[in-house]
Amino acid sequence: MRTHYCGLVDEALLGQTVTLCGWADVARNLGGLCFIDLRDHEGIVQIVAEPSDAAGNAEVLAAAAHVGYEDCLRVTGVVRKREAVNPKLKTGQVEVVATRIELLNKAEPLPFHAHENPGEDIRLKYRYLDLRRPEMQRMMRTRIKLVQALRRWLDARGFQDIETPILTKATPEGARDFLVPARMHPGEFYALPQSPQLFKQILMMAGFDRYYQIARCFRDEALRADRQLEFTQLDMEFAWVGERDVQDTVEAMIRDVFREVAGVELADPFPRMTYAEAMRRYGSDKPDLRIALELVDIAERVKGCEFKVFADWANAQGGRVVALRAPGGAALSRKQIDDYAAHAAKFGAKGLAWMKVDDPAKGRDGVNSPIAKFLDDATLAAVVQAAGAQAGDAIFFGAADYKTASDFMGALRLKLGKDLGLVEDGWKPLWVTDFPMFEWDAEAGRYVALHHPFTAPAVDDEADLRANAATAVSRGYDMVLNGNEIGGGSIRIHRSSMQSAVFDLLGIGKEEAELKFGFLLEALRYGAPPHGGIAFGIDRIAALMAGTESIRDVIAFPKTTTAQCLMTGAPSPIPDAQLAEVHVQVRPPAPKA
Known part of the structure; x- marks a missing residue:
């Protein structure tokens, strides 16, 4: 339908005929002379409909005179140099003199203007209109460039992109699981993954030394500016490595990707700080060094x-x-x-x-x-x-x-x-290392893992770990940027006896461990190599690059803070007949006191 994108029309096309498609961003009828700012995802170009002796020109002027805000158009015309240059536009040196204007779809009056910034509820209800806004286009394209740059970097260095299951087994990773009833197994459920953690460890045992995945993850937890029910992470795992092997590789990756996507030079190398020092000096395990x-x-x-x-x-x-x-x-x-x-x-x-x-x-x-x-x-x-x-x-x-x-x-x-x-202005990255292995949960009367239960302790002896659990240090590490944890990982436990000891310290008995993690404990017995990895929050990194405090601005279809999709109306009730197919009966919530 088109020969060029609106935002890419430039002086190289002077004198040429082009066909463009887009929305009418602004339409100005000056009486016998009409201007239309035509917008697509690459930007805006000025369309001119003007008097001339050319046949059909009256029809072009009539069409231009009736163009309304956000009408969907197809325009054919000749590129010429603008008399009044607009330095704010990439296309500000040129304009297109229309020879044909086609109305592809008339837009009804919109709930808000593309150059406005209405309340978030309105934006999310009409997300398709919100995403048309130039600022949202810019932020979403930043995210797209980020993912493309990460894939190129990893593919060029021999990392293998392997998908892991979405329907899986519930495992404790610090948040509630989303559960999916299994129709063919009455009374049983799948869980949506909080992360691909166990699968990527299994891949290391299977001989895939360098794994990565742009993974969708799900956690049923309270929402805030930097948290969503479903989110995207760059998941990575390495075999035959120690901490510095992982850290040095991914630090180089983040430095290169920030340079390519955001034009930012990060420190080389990143400074390092232990968890204890970070808490003592800054009261945070993700200190903002600015x-x-x-x-x-x-x-x-x-x-x-x-x-x-x-x-x-x-x-x-x-x-x-x-x-x-x-x-x-x-x-x-x-x-x-x-x-x-x-x-x-x-x-x-x-x-x-x-x-x-x-x-x-x-x-x-x-x-x-x-x-x-x-x-x-x-x-x-x-x-x-x-x-x-x-x-x-x-x-x-x-x-x-x-x-x-x-x-x-x-x-x-x-x-x-x-x-x-x-x-301060600028970017302040750092590594935070040597996290505590456990935290004591006084209410539950047991230890909980500070990272997750598969993180290796700094000590290599199970008896030592048991004797000094309260002060044990893990082989975990986080990458922090401007006060945001953008990546977290660890060296993993690779011996079944150590994994069992950690489960025991976490109050996970032998029967429960076998029920939930029997496949992992068994896999660790068959020559599992030392391995470790890290996961980066794509949403958080994209938000930092785009200069926004909310990850909702770099997610195409996010949920509200009340965990709803205002555009589709999700979540919504399910008919009884459909619930019966999956052997589920809904119990109404108890009335509020």
Whole structure:
């Protein structure tokens, strides 16, 4: 139907006849002269319908005069140089003088304009219109280029693209499974994969040394800006490797792909940081290094102070008392400080002490704080000095168990950094390594895996792992970029005895392990090689490259935060007859109290 794309018409086509298809982005009727901005996925070109002696010109002008917003058109015309150049368009040097305009489909009045940015509910209900918007076209094309670049890089280096099942067995990977009733096996269910983890490990045992897959994954969990029920990851696995083999390869890949797709040069090599250091300095296992602020431990300085909250946690086993300097924070109002306390409370804080430092040289007379009266002069001076506070700064304090204090002070650090304009421009990647093997779940009364139950411990002896489970370190690693975890992986357990020991520590008994993972334990007994891998979040990387905070902007048909597709109406009720075919009966939810 067309000879060229609208956005690719240029001076090389001057004097040539072209046929274009697209939507009328703007139509201007000046009375005897009409202009139409015709848009397709490559961009916009100006169409001109003008008076002339040519036969049929009146028909062209009449057609142009009746073109409406978003009408679907086919235009044939001659390319010529524009008198008024438009530097904002790729095609701004040229225009097409129409010799024929065909209305392929008349558009009814639209719920919003392509150059507007309506509320997200409207955008997602009319997603086909939202995706026409130039900004959405740009972001989606960034994602497309990212996936293409990743495939080219991997294919060129001998990685093998192998598909793994979508209908599989439920396994514990930290979130709820989506279940699919098995019609031919009444009362039994498939699960949609949270990741291809076990299958890619099996592939290593099967002799496919370098595997990759652009994999669809499913997790029935709460949604937010960087999380969806169904998402896409680049899944990779390597045989006969250690940590640095995997890390060095994928670091080179990410560096090359960012250069190709986004024109960004990332550090070479990426800096490295242990989990313990990241939590101590930044209160996060995915620190945003663009913010220079760091947490400072002050427990030793306040153990003997009269402020009970500080003293109790400073002397408690596993407690933490931490300070965070806010440059220029002395200018904050009480309401702003209260807002920061409310923000910290979302992450576990039961209170947020603060201090304004007007002049550190004046000692007690140079500070303004409701807790100052509980600190003697020496302690007060030591705290201000430890925090590195200067005249005009504020200091925020957190006291709690180590993890809770780290979590809410880390969240406060990010908010302060953004609010105070302390986020540097640019890209700050790093590796976070040496994660704890387990976390203790007090409510369940057992350990849970920090990454997943197939991650290898740093120790190679099962007895050592059992004896030191609380402090055991894993061979896990995450790639972080600007405060976002974009990839996570580990060296895997490759011996059946170690895998059984880990299951046991996680409270997965022999019978349950055999029922859920018998095939894996058996496969590990037949000469499984050392292996490891990583998975990258395609959605998150694409959002970073496109400059958006929401992964919904780089997913063609995302769900809302209430897990709905507004365009199709999913999820929706299923007729009883269809449910009966798969041997399922729906129990209505209990009425709300």
